[in-house]
Amino acid sequence: MTRYQHLADLLAQRIEAGLYQSGERLPSVRTLSDEHSVSISTVQQAYHLLEDRQLITPQPRSGYYVTPRKHTPPAPAISRPAQRPVEITQWGCVLDRLNEEPDSDAIPFGSGSPDMCQSTMAPLWKAMTRLMQAQDSRVLNYDPVYGSLALREQVARLAIDSGCHLNPADIIITHGCHEALMVAIRAACQEGDIVAVESPAFHGIMQKLRGSKIKVIEIPTDSSTGISVEALKLALEQWPIKAVMLVPNCNNPLGFIMPEQRKRELLSLAQCYDIAIIEDDVYGDLAFEYPRPITIKSLDTDGRVLLCSSFSKTVAPGLRVGWIAPGRYFDRVVYMKYTGTGASASHPQLAIAEFIKSGGYQTHLRRMRKYYQQNLEKFTCRVREYFPCGICVSRPQGGFMMWIELPEHFDSVRLSLELSEAKVQFVIGSLFSASGKYRNCLRLNYGLPYSDKVDQALRKLAKAVECAMLECQMQIAEENRQAHANR
Amino acid sequence: MTRYQHLADLLAQRIEAGLYQSGERLPSVRTLSDEHSVSISTVQQAYHLLEDRQLITPQPRSGYYVTPRKHTPPAPAISRPAQRPVEITQWGCVLDRLNEEPDSDAIPFGSGSPDMCQSTMAPLWKAMTRLMQAQDSRVLNYDPVYGSLALREQVARLAIDSGCHLNPADIIITHGCHEALMVAIRAACQEGDIVAVESPAFHGIMQKLRGSKIKVIEIPTDSSTGISVEALKLALEQWPIKAVMLVPNCNNPLGFIMPEQRKRELLSLAQCYDIAIIEDDVYGDLAFEYPRPITIKSLDTDGRVLLCSSFSKTVAPGLRVGWIAPGRYFDRVVYMKYTGTGASASHPQLAIAEFIKSGGYQTHLRRMRKYYQQNLEKFTCRVREYFPCGICVSRPQGGFMMWIELPEHFDSVRLSLELSEAKVQFVIGSLFSASGKYRNCLRLNYGLPYSDKVDQALRKLAKAVECAMLECQMQIAEENRQAHANR
Known part of the structure; x- marks a missing residue:
């Protein structure tokens, strides 16, 4: 990680923690340069990165301000599955997943694997x-x-x-x-x-x-x-x-x-x-x-x-x-x-x-717990930034899986097909129900090392969700309009 | 393998192959010494070894003769299991086998493992x-x-x-x-x-x-x-x-x-x-x-x-x-x-x-095929030597498993218990039947490297079989006698 990325992450964490509040002016470039013993250009690059992430907004001739914050998306409500025994379906979808050609270019948010690159x-x-x-x-x-x-x-x-x-x-x-x-x-x-x-x-x-x-x-x-x-x-x-x-x-x-x-x-x-x-x-x-x-x-x-x-x-x-x-x-x-x-x-x-x-396993566990927790913080922050309103996001207390719930009529299967072409993979929610519920949900592995590529993939995913939600809303509005007209 | 063991094996093979016939006089010590360019004492040691194996018999002031040969035991006849579907039993015996404490002192004729020590x-x-x-x-x-x-x-x-x-x-x-x-x-x-x-x-x-x-x-x-x-x-x-x-x-x-x-x-x-x-x-x-x-x-x-x-x-x-x-x-x-x-x-x-x-696998296969075939020859020869008459022995065409059938009333379970104390392990035949047939049979792994220890174990097994067969015969005779007396 370069120096400016490091600084940007530090500032992002401070924003996240409320040390810099929504709408507040951030320290000047010079102040930060002195405070962190880095060059002016490093601070500028860090600020540009945070601007890209929409965490901060520049005001001409005034400096950088914390972008007015979006609310943290709520956690999913308690689930309401069918209250009777059912035959399990979904094998076809699982098999499709097993048959996916491995693609080293793709970002595997759908993976069930841990990070295995730690020292x-x-x-x-x-x-x-x-x-x-x-x-x-x-x-x-x-x-x-x-x-x-x-x-x-x-x-x-x-x-x-x-x-x-x-x-x-x-x-x-x-x-x-x-x-x-x-x-x-x-x-x-x-x-x-x-x-x-x-x-x-x-x-x-x-x-x-x-x-x-x-x-x-x-x-x-x-x-x-x-x-x-x-x-x-x-x-x-x-x-x-x-x-x-x-x-x-x-x-x-x-x-x-x-x-x-x-x-x-x-x-x-x-x-x-x-x-x-x-x-x-x-x-x-x-x-x-x-x-x-x-x-x-x-x-x-x-x-x-x-x-x-x-x-x-x-x-x-x-x-x-x-x-x-x-x-x-x-x-x-x-x-x-x-x-x-x-x-x-x-x-x-x-x-x-x-x-x-x-004792190697215990040392490794300490590392991984910290790593996943830090990754989760980044992920949650970016999900809040990039994703549209109207979603629910789980609050994992361990592991490396995140569950995102989109509005009820959302079709994650379609989204999955669309995104796999864009080299972004995730697991569709309906796999997690015996009877095909949770079609509006997705599971993401937030344990991937958080690179620029991962960040871009998350943006793509968020953008695609936003478009699909808009489409979905328009369709519902149209259906309502027709229903009203037919009344 | 020492020189004399090598010579002994060679002579044993010739006896096996009928080059020296049952009762025939073997070459003198001096002749063999010349023929194989080994010392007199090497030939003497080889002859002692073959004598121990009861393959040859010394005649005072005359030399060594091929011990009058036992007949090769016949192969087992076609099996005659129950001709109806049965529930499978025998799990208890399989579990006993799984629970056997590994004993590095024991000779594992019961093992299902190949020889894994070849170069x-x-x-x-x-x-x-x-x-x-x-x-x-x-x-x-x-x-x-x-x-x-x-x-x-x-x-x-x-x-x-x-x-x-x-x-x-x-x-x-x-x-x-x-x-x-x-x-x-x-x-x-x-x-x-x-x-x-x-x-x-x-x-x-x-x-x-x-x-x-x-x-x-x-x-x-x-x-x-x-x-x-x-x-x-x-x-x-x-x-x-x-x-x-x-x-x-x-x-x-x-x-x-x-x-x-x-x-x-x-x-x-x-x-x-x-x-x-x-x-x-x-x-x-x-x-x-x-x-x-x-x-x-x-x-x-x-x-x-x-x-x-x-x-x-x-x-x-x-x-x-x-x-x-x-x-x-x-x-x-x-x-x-x-x-x-x-x-x-x-x-x-x-x-x-x-x-x-x-290509390593194919080289390994060539070696193993030859190794098992040679081991089988030794084993068959020793089984014929050591075991009593009245048994049947399979003629394996590959692999490393030999099946020995003892007279009908023989109890290999009892034999197994007795021999496991003497550190000789084999698989009881009844495991190979759904309904507990083949109690009179045993399976041996002849793939073990043929050491003196293995030879001794085979002798012990043969001896125990002989004793048990005798006991069995006496018991049957006694039963017949009583049945006759009661008539």
């Missing part, structure tokens, strides 16, 4: 290389079906941070959280069952349920506190629900952390109706707050929680190392794991175990 | 190390759900050797053959279906069927020509069978290669009854004959064969790289793969692709 990854690379150089024979051999003991010990240690007291023998290593979730479903449910999910919910989870011939009931979910325990209770009274599947910490896609009290209430409800809880904690270690939030599993007294996680979001997805602590479903999960894929690969397990044991 | 593995280690040293970012990233294109291209190239003309787009990389078989079952069958299998059949396959709530019908199988097409036809006439699942090349556990004509007949039958064929070719590249035998898939004209394989038996199981060419079931297999585990790990795929592309 704190170095100890992991070293551990991986060392095992190879030593021609460690464990790399070639079958691991136990439970996974490497070295890694299970480290996972048990890490789990303490989320309030869980697990033994290595309680844990099974899996091929990413993907496999953990699948074996959890197959262990706790059968064909024809009904499972309750958050709404919106991660499309991967829903496709797994579909593949297991399970119906889902989508439960209203608040974008800051999570699944509505009250609505879940109503659903449990009405339907023979077998399990609830959720991402209570740094939710995907909404980013909330479910408050501890709600977690307790949810567990009580599950105990009362004797259902299983499949808890996906894959983003949990990336909570901005520290110490990290507890898992529902940490409150579990009778083994009904199947806790699933992985190192795909905290470290790297390509290593395919996940894990499950399945409580009372342990034996069934072992069976599903054995019949599904047999043992997991040894090398990445050993390397990650070493990465954790040496 | 032809060096290029693979190099490729794996290089990717790590270069910090190749592909290692960390999600691969496409289909797997790495680089590897799919190489798999398509290799498939030509088995008569298959595949495109990379016909292939999906999986987490070992384990996952390939599981997605094949889930793509071609449903809960409650019936699937035909060989008998004996690999326990991993049967547990996958059990996990999918599928019944099996075990089809009589010949130890040298494979599944009885006639018996399969009778079963198809009688039951609504959905698929047949088999290992036609270098079968596990019997080691046969199904003759090409039989493969054609099986395919015609499958076409006639419109069933799927799930073909496990995981040992196919290890056939002793060259060029390697064709797959049934290579004869397939309407996409009904799901060909499953991996690099677990040819290279190393710990890398967990397998693949499937699922024909007309492609879309369903992609779905099952996505919902089951998502993408596969990138690093081992890239390394194996490089290993094949550079």
Whole structure:
């Protein structure tokens, strides 16, 4: 990052924090030049950049002023999905996503990958290389079906941070959280069952349920506190629900952390109706707050929680190392794991175990939490600047996913097609509903390194949204006019 | 290997090949010393070794003679399993196997792993190390759900050797053959279906069927020509069978290669009854004959064969790289793969692709084919020497698995418990039947490097078999006596 960009970011943060208020005059170029020991031209360039970002406005012969601020867009309201079990659709859209040609020119706001370029990854690379150089024979051999003991010990240690007291023998290593979730479903449910999910919910989870011939009931979910325990209770009274599947910490896609009290209430409800809880904690270690939030599993007294996680979001997805602590479903999960894929690969397990044991993982987490939080601040600021009024934006408390809700009639599928030509990719909201709701929503990965290219892509996206919203409004107005004329 | 061991092996091979016949006098120590340009004491040591192995017998003041030969034990007769669909049992025994504490002192005749210590593995280690040293970012990233294109291209190239003309787009990389078989079952069958299998059949396959709530019908199988097409036809006439699942090349556990004509007949039958064929070719590249035998898939004209394989038996199981060419079931297999585990790990795929592309894999295969064939010769020779009469031994045509059939009432479970204390491990035969048949059989991995320790373990096994057979005979005699007395 150049000096002027650095200065511009600093000033933007001050504006963001209210140190320079809306409409207020900013310090003169000379003052800033003295204050930050930079050249006059550096300050000028920084001001031009902020002007480009519409954060400040020049007044001829007077200086720069903070652009009168737009209001922060509200968070999405609690969702209102269909209150009955439905067959899951949307596989076609997921497949389209899988079939997308990788395009290194495109800006992948739709990606589910973390940033993997930080220097704190170095100890992991070293551990991986060392095992190879030593021609460690464990790399070639079958691991136990439970996974490497070295890694299970480290996972048990890490789990303490989320309030869980697990033994290595309680844990099974899996091929990413993907496999953990699948074996959890197959262990706790059968064909024809009904499972309750958050709404919106991660499309991967829903496709797994579909593949297991399970119906889902989508439960209203608040974008800051999570699944509505009250609505879940109503659903449990009405339907023979077998399990609830959720991402209570740094939710995907909404980013909330479910408050501890709600977690307790949810567990009580599950105990009362004797259902299983499949808890996906894959983003949990990336909570901005520290110490990290507890898992529902940490409150579990009778083994009904199947806790699933992985190192795909905290470290790297390509290593395919996940894990499950399945409580009372342990034996069934072992069976599903054995019949599904047999043992997991040894090398990445050993390397990650070493990465954790040496403290490298924790250092990396500290870096990533800070990185994502800073990126979120930039993103939120730019979204507010660039996007039109009338949208809602989630307030992520961890992870790297942002959820944007556009007006009700908006078609994000059309927008997605239009923007993929302009090399801007995002995930359409309807993927996050069993029945195709949230067509007016989008999910963005704000974890991308914030470059000029990313900034331009975000502008393009905002511009396209603005145009589409205008079109949409005109269409509605026209429809109203015709309806009025026909009356 | 020392000089005298080398000479002893050479002489053993000559005896084996009939160059020195049963009871014939062997050349004098001096003659051999001259002939092979080795010292007198080397020849003496070689002769002592052969004497220990009971291959030759000293006659005082006359020299060494070939020990009068035992007859080669016959191959097992065609199997006669129950001719009706059955629920699969045996999970308990499989789990016991999975839970066995690894014991580096024990001789693992029960292992399913190939020998991975040959120098032809060096290029693979190099490729794996290089990717790590270069910090190749592909290692960390999600691969496409289909797997790495680089590897799919190489798999398509290799498939030509088995008569298959595949495109990379016909292939999906999986987490070992384990996952390939599981997605094949889930793509071609449903809960409650019936699937035909060989008998004996690999326990991993049967547990996958059990996990999918599928019944099996075990089809009589010949130890040298494979599944009885006639018996399969009778079963198809009688039951609504959905698929047949088999290992036609270098079968596990019997080691046969199904003759090409039989493969054609099986395919015609499958076409006639419109069933799927799930073909496990995981040992196919290890056939002793060259060029390697064709797959049934290579004869397939309407996409009904799901060909499953991996690099677990040819290279190393710990890398967990397998693949499937699922024909007309492609879309369903992609779905099952996505919902089951998502993408596969990138690093081992890239390394194996490089290993094949550079020719290293083919060099390794040549070495391994020869190695296993030589090991088989040694093993067969020793089994004949050490084991009592009254047993049947398979005649493997590739791979590294040997099947030994003991008299009908023999209990290999008891033998297994007894021998595991003596640090000798093997797989009990009943694991290879859905309904617990083959309790009188055992499977041995003859791919272990043939050391003195391995030799001693084989002797221990043979001795224990002999004792148990004697006990068994005495018990039967006693029962007959009592039955006679009670008459």
